[in-house]
Amino acid sequence: MARLAAKAVSKTYGATKALRRGDLEVEAGEVHVLIGSNGSGKSTLCKIVAGSVRPDNGELLFEGHPMVVSGPNAARKIGIGIFYQELSLAPHRTVAENILLSDLPGGVFVDRKALNTKAQRYIDLFKNVTGDNFHAGAIVETLRPDQRQLVEIMKALSSEAPILIFDEPTSALDRAQVDRFFEILRELKDDGRSIVFISHRMDEIFALGDRVTVIRDGETVATKRIAETDAAEVIRLMVGGDETLTAAEPHQPTAVAATAKTVLAVDALSGDGFGNVSFNVAAGEILGLGGLHGQGQSAVLRALFGATPPTSGTVLLNDKALASSSPRATINRGLAYISGDRRRDGVIAGRPILENVTPVHALKQRLSLATPSSLREKAKPALEALRTKFAGFSHPIGSLSGGNQQKIVIARWLIDRPDVLLLDDPTKGIDLQAKTDLFQLIRKLAAEGMAIVLYSSEDAELLGNADRILVFNGGSVTRELTGADRTPFNLYQAAYEAA
CATH class of the missing domain: 3.40.50.300 (P-loop containing nucleotide triphosphate hydrolases)
Known part of the structure; x- marks a missing residue:
């Protein structure tokens, strides 16, 4: 039985069909990759699962039981954590405050020592790759883009959720940071966590994933075991045909003459x-x-x-x-x-x-x-x-x-x-x-x-x-x-x- 399942999920914004039919099944102890071209519906499907977008139709199941995700807080209570492609950090707060933002108490009386100690656990996961001036008390707006991205990853990890969704988490990271992050994800997988991972990088998909689901034009078109496919097949599934496909638009541009100025x-x-x-x-x-x-x-x-x-x-x-x-x-x-x-x-x-x-x-x-x-x-x-x-x-x-x-x-x-x-x-x-x-x-x-x-x-x-x-x-x-x-x-x- 799949730990998480989305069946025939759809979402429309006015005349735009962001997701026509999204299907996804994620097992315990696997890294499940989502791939598709820009605007194919990957992020929309993940946002629906995480409660930040409400679907128009379809069904969500957690360990075989129907679930209604009324919002991000409800998703966290169910056991779903997410890293958003658009970073959702509070720039004027510290690294520790951002990592634990969802659990941060209100008011002015915050036990800074306890907060920093708890956040340090997640900071230590990336020891030696965070770079200079990165610590629990650093203000987020002073950090480099790669460091801010690490804070967002740490924030998702701090949810300790059995299901973690990462929407293009490596886009601003350097190679050493990516390697360490992948080590962490493999450790989580071995502990039985379920990882949904969106990436455009073929090397990441085949280095990390167990299965891959391809979304094209708002619809899930295939799910394959990574060990049983290759990059060419994945690309063909994304395109919707074979290597001889020509341009989708009826107009075919005429090459400019070599003598043109x-x-x-x-x-x-x-x-x-x-x-x-x-x-x-x-x-x-x-x-x-x-x-x-x-x-x-x-x-x-x-x-x-x-x-x-x-x-x-x-x-x-x-x-x-x-x-x-x-x-x-x-x-x-x-x-x-x-x-x-x-x-x-x-x-x-x-x-x-x-x-x-x-x-x-x-x-x-x-x-x-x-x-x-x-x-x-x-x-x-x-x-x-x-x-x-x-x-x-x-x-x-x-x-x-x-x-x-x-x-x-x-x-x-x-x-x-x-x-x-x-x-x-x-x-x-x-x-x-x-x-x-x-x-x-x-x-x-x-x-x-x-x-x-x-x-x-x-x-x-x-x-x-x-x-x-x-x-x-x-x-x-x-x-x-x-x-x-x-x-x-x-x-x-x-x-x-x-x-």
């Missing part, structure tokens, strides 16, 4: 989150940046734009050196940057649509004064090209849907055509029709000679639109896919096996 040349670029990245982009070319999420793709684009300037390397724009010292400087040289995080990098909250669509135009044209009517006339062609739906320029940006807000952000860069368009996961959180409109326009801009660099967390967007795809891992380019090599299998293989 190089617009952007990047050589040995390094910075925060990436190193020694080199590539060229020609006029009329869409260059895709692929690979698992957070492997340096966004960091490279932000560095080129000057949001986080690079530390070394050279960039040529139209054969002249580009100093990515600030966004203002790169905008004036002909770069445009569109982020999928429109709240952070896009919309000007609380302001009218006209003010949101025209600031780049005002900067590039050095406008000190301009009439609203003249600005409206400048903005209309770009908005119409994107089929933007809005009642009037004076309406607040917040009155629009997410997709139309993103169209406003994109349109602001197209009033005065840039030489290079940097797209940083631009369709994140927008509807299918808005995506379709955006990519139709992107292909049209490329056909007119614009150089475009596209990072997308959705593989189908890259396969359907990019002439070439550079696969990133660990902050560097590990493989280039061109022509007939641009298939889902090759993209998955490059991303996951490189990992």
Whole structure:
């Protein structure tokens, strides 16, 4: 009998089906790996089991008995602990307080000595790999990313739960830390604990797992014993076919002629989150940046734009050196940057649509004064090209849907055509029709000679639109896919096996 079972679990957010049918059975004394592409439903299934998300349908069983997980506290009482991919630490509290956060007493009277002594048990598990200045009394916000990740792992371990879920726990850890963590998990498995482990790294899956469950497009498609499968079969299950699969989108990009002028040349670029990245982009070319999420793709684009300037390397724009010292400087040289995080990098909250669509135009044209009517006339062609739906320029940006807000952000860069368009996961959180409109326009801009660099967390967007795809891992380019090599299998293989 499985210790934990999820049967036909589903979850929908509006029109988005995050999980169509999630099935999972976890035995006592095993490490059960969950794998699937970005957005396949892995994390949603785990959050449902851990009580932080309520399912729409389906059944959860603990040791054969139905269970209702009304929230995280209820899950902990049942015996389920979880490490969340998005760290849930209290930055102003100490390491010890964060490790024992769920059991921390209220009020100001806390027995610090007893608290630190109890937390030290979990800190000692990672002795010699935590790094400098890591101790029970250290404030979490002063720690490095890898140290904060260790605190989150320790917090999950402190639950002493018979079922532990780890959602990509090794993403920020170094090799020594990963090795020690795996030793701990093997010891827990030998003690009879059940471990659910989400990872994108094939080496981790085959080094640690006993069984693997593959989720594709929100549905559990297979469970295999690790000893009876291999990386190629797992990737085929994730893709949904064989190695000859072609791009999922109907549009097949046409390769840019070898004689096309190089617009952007990047050589040995390094910075925060990436190193020694080199590539060229020609006029009329869409260059895709692929690979698992957070492997340096966004960091490279932000560095080129000057949001986080690079530390070394050279960039040529139209054969002249580009100093990515600030966004203002790169905008004036002909770069445009569109982020999928429109709240952070896009919309000007609380302001009218006209003010949101025209600031780049005002900067590039050095406008000190301009009439609203003249600005409206400048903005209309770009908005119409994107089929933007809005009642009037004076309406607040917040009155629009997410997709139309993103169209406003994109349109602001197209009033005065840039030489290079940097797209940083631009369709994140927008509807299918808005995506379709955006990519139709992107292909049209490329056909007119614009150089475009596209990072997308959705593989189908890259396969359907990019002439070439550079696969990133660990902050560097590990493989280039061109022509007939641009298939889902090759993209998955490059991303996951490189990992």
